[in-house]
Amino acid sequence: MTENIECSAIIFDFDGTLADSMPFLAKIGIEIMMKYYNVPEDDARQRYQSTTGLPYEHQIKMNFPENPKNEEAIEEFESLKIERIFEQELFPDTVETLEILDKMGLDIYVSSSTFQSTIKEYFDRRNLTHYFSEILGYRPGFEKGADHFNYVAKKHNQNMHYAVFVGDSLKDYERSIGFCHFIGILGMFNEEAFRKEGHKGYLVDSLKQIPPLLKPKYT
Numbered sequence: 001m002t003e004n005i006e007c008s009a010i011i012f013d014f015d016g017t018l019a020d021s022m023p024f025l026a027k028i029g030i031e032i033m034m035k036y037y038n039v040p041e042d043d044a045r046q047r048y049q050s051t052t053g054l055p056y057e058h059q060i061k062m063n064f065p066e067n068p069k070n071e072e073a074i075e076e077f078e079s080l081k082i083e084r085i086f087e088q089e090l091f092p093d094t095v096e097t098l099e100i101l102d103k104m105g106l107d108i109y110v111s112s113s114t115f116q117s118t119i120k121e122y123f124d125r126r127n128l129t130h131y132f133s134e135i136l137g138y139r140p141g142f143e144k145g146a147d148h149f150n151y152v153a154k155k156h157n158q159n160m161h162y163a164v165f166v167g168d169s170l171k172d173y174e175r176s177i178g179f180c181h182f183i184g185i186l187g188m189f190n191e192e193a194f195r196k197e198g199h200k201g202y203l204v205d206s207l208k209q210i211p212p213l214l215k216p217k218y219t
């Protein structure tokens with residue numbers, strides 16, 4: 001692929017895409033699975049990885065359907081997460097990339113499986129909220145992917161044909177199918193994994209490689 005993507009909006013996943021929070025989230029996510037379900041570390045890691053990108057609530061319910069410990073496990077994860085999520089740093093090129101995309105005239109959004117109030121506060125604390133047209137987080141029934149994309153299309157009158165979703169997980173790619181372009185961030189998943197999933201478009205090592213791939217479309 002050598003053609004630039006014509007776009008008027010760019011939508012970013014949060015964890016592992018804008019914020020370097022995946023090592024922390026994976027650590028507590030795996031520990032909770034080991035603690036509540038008595039699974040060995042390798043097994044917990046595999047279960048966590050294969051469902052990453054989804055809200056933890058779904059990760060648990062998919063891996064341990066109908067388990068009576070689910071509510072307690074999810075609650076403990078969320079409380080461990082909120083304690084330390086604000087300490088997790090952005091990637092070194094996040095702000096610089098947001099600045100460039102903003103100057104290009106693109107509308108910038110966040111679509112995340114983390115609760116909305118958490119991400120909003122995360123960016124407020126860093127004085128970065130002004131970069132975003134809207135920050136969309138998770139609440140039951142309103143998820144990263146279809147729900148958020150339909151909302152952006154309707155509320156912001158965004159033609160999804162000219163939108164790009166950027167994410168670091170295979171689930172992110174999956175959720176972009178049928179909606180918009182996708183750019184994958186390599187790290188948690190390698191090129192082979194994204195290709196195997198069916199992604200034929202761009203893959204990048206870091207955020208700053210993204211602006212040169214885009215061609216602003218002014219609508």
Ligand SMILES: [Mg+2]
Pocket residue numbers: 013014015016017053167168169
């Ligand atoms: Mg992510």
